[in-house]
Amino acid sequence: MAGARIVRAMVFTAGSVGGLSGAAYGLLNGQSRKARSIIGRPKELPLNADGVYLPDGTGPFLDAERPLTLAMLGDSLAAGIGAESPDRLLGVLLATGLAEEADRPVRLTTHAISGSKTFDLPAQVDRALINPPAVAVVIVGGNDVTSKSRISSSVLVLRTEVARLQAAGTRVVVGTCPDLGVVRSIPQPLRELASRFSRSLARAQRRELDRLGVGSVALGELLAPDFLLRPDQFFSPDRFHPNGSGYELAAGVLLPALCAVLPSPVQVSRLAA
Template identity: 40%
Template sequence: MRLCLLGDSIAAGVGSTRREDTLGPLLAERLRAKGHQVDLSVRAFAGARSADLRAQVRAAGKVDVAVVVIGANDLTRFVPAHVGAQQLHDAVADLRRAGAAVVVSTAPDLSVVAHVPPALRDVVSAVSRDYAQVQQQAVIRAGGVVAHVERAVTPQFAADPSLFAADRFHPSAAGYRAIAAALAPAVEAVAAELHA
């Protein structure tokens, strides 16, 4: 099973000191535990926005399961939701046409990041949620699956600073394990369908 991670620094594993504690290896390990043989590739890179997905999809080549994590940099760069969502839609549609099952983790709730002033947290949370909602609709239209990672991990990250790396923005190894646990059910489900 060719598993490919696309998207931003979270998909790429920025913040973890060991590669095996990043999303790709963690998800591959879970799929292997379910009996799948997994060939992992990572096309994601730090700073990527939805506009970068098209090139990542081209670079990925033939993929069975694509996991896309995108949206944080669109939010921090004030990319309009309809623009980023259309770019995400097109990437998911291209992957689906090429035969890949696609699981997407939409924009995180950036209000939990330490750099956000307390007075702005409610606004940042609302904007993050709205962006993720528009992304979700685009992914479903394109035939992808949305993993509701932010619902599961936002309370965890808000309550436990150890889930952040030293930069207080990216996840730590423990943070990546929390995200992988939230992503895994959707990834395992599409992988099981491929082998049904």
């Protein structure tokens, strides 16, 4: 997700859809400037710890014998922006958990890019399908909210790209759009607008995924209560992305769904790198 963009987009959307008065629009613009100054911009390159993880939790290694392959696709959450160290990236937490549960090595490959919208998924899926992974996690939607994307168009792209992964034999789990209403650095009423948009998108994503028979995890519903109750414990210093503890919460709700779609041993051997 891109914290600073959300406030600009919410101002535009509220003004164009709601027919705000000049005074109200000016108030929202003032709030957006304040929120942008608080959220700030990332100052460091994103962490990456792709490689092979073993059932004993060690890694990453360059290679192992016939590992299960896991791909991460989507936005900054899938990329793990905000984690304090490589071992606390969401992809690494899922890879190590999956290796333990499956009792086999897991090769992690991250295609997710911070700032990506659903409309950026096709390029990520193109890269993933060069060597189709056995399983893939997709987390996307936050930047669709910030960029005023149409929900109907967004979910159509998600459905198409997930279907492409399925056609290649990849088992897919999607984390639906998180609830941006947990980000307290976005002032009211912008925060409520962001929350409504993100919840509507998450519901639409889930409906499309259900039609495909694809497992989805309602990240907003499952994680928002903890983030609202203990923001200092789960947010990174930018006050927008999760920290390592926040990603541990996310991994805790995603891993069971990921294990549930694991291919059989025979299918895994065909898909392993």
